[in-house]
Amino acid sequence: MYNIMQGLDLKDRKILYYLDENSRQPLSKLGKKVGLPKNVVSYRLNRLVEKGVIRSFFTVVNPFRFGYTSFGFYLVLQYATSAIKADIIDYFVRNKNTWYVTSIDGYFDIGVGVWVKDPSHFYHVWIDILKKYRYFIEHHKIINFVQTHAYRHNYLLDETTFKERSEFIFTGAAASVKIDELDTQLLRLLSTNARMPANDLAERLHTTATTVRYRINKLEKVKVIQGYRIAIDIGQLGFKDFRIDMDLKDYTKRKQIISYISRKPHLTFIFTSIGHADLQLNFRVKHLDDIHEIMRDLNEKFPECIRDYRYLHFPMVHKQNYMPME
Secondary structure (H helix, E strand, O other), rough: OOOOOOOOOHHHHHHHHHHOOOOOHHHHHHHHHEEEEEOHHHHHHHHHHHHOOOOEEEEEEOOOHOOOEEEEEEEEEOOOHHHHHHHHHHHHHHHOOEEEEEEEEOOOOEEEEEEOOHHHHHHHHHHHHHHHHHHEEEEEEEEEEEEEEOOHHHHOOOOOHHHHHHEEEEEEOOOOOOHHHHHHHHHHHHHHHOOHHHHHHHOOOOHHHHHHHHHHHHHHOOOEEEEEEEEOOOOHHHHHHHHHHEEHHHHHHHHHHHHHHHOOOEEEEEEEEOOOOOEEEEEOOOOHHHHHHHHHHHHHHHOOEEEEEEEEEEEEEEEEEOOOOO
16 A cells, blocks of 8 residues: 555655645646756656546636535435445436535445536436435435535645635635636536646637636636645545534534634535534544544533534545536
């Protein structure tokens, strides 16, 4: 196993960290941040890709900005063999409405996120799912996501500098902007390959590199493009993804809890939703004991504020693509 303590040195981890900060940046700029020549950075980066530590370079697109809303659901399966579960997961991965698909260890078996135009659109997506797989669904939990805070991967460097923690914010309350067909096709290409050069994008889109650069700059300014990140095979680094779904006794302390927990280097996401927990916190840690320690710390810091919590382990992310494909 390619382990972060054995196979990656500090320079490798800095490459991962700063690529996640901006995976589209030139290697010369990345080299200055890491403290290595461009050719050495290129060699190390290619090695990380070849070993599968870096799974992809993706663009963080915010569809809230151009008229989409996000629903998610957890599924508990019944009568489902391994082959049937694989078939269900494959269906969600191929579905044009889904942007996130993960296996879950715990009470639930599968988690899915979808982009839709409105609740009626989600209803029809959900009905199609039930028509195909209702027999195998014992229980489900539907969630309407309204805001997401994503955080940089400080755990790679064991840094806790607060000013560097917050990275992207998606909110359903944002004013809508218009994008045309060229913008849409550009976003779909960038969503799965953030490092695609402007010349290659221009060739695929039958336009000029100048136009591509102008469009990208415009989409960044209006926050349709939130940033450029990397998908990491965290199993090779010795980490695991967990989500804590937390219910509060004292909801007025929610902002204080967020302010405190956002300083923790292993926090990766905070979700705000309707119809589920008061707080949904994603952490990237090495052991389940780390999750219990996080909760012990929170209970000590905020006594009599937390009613209960449930944790989920996400052993495998099967799909992550922020750009709607329909």
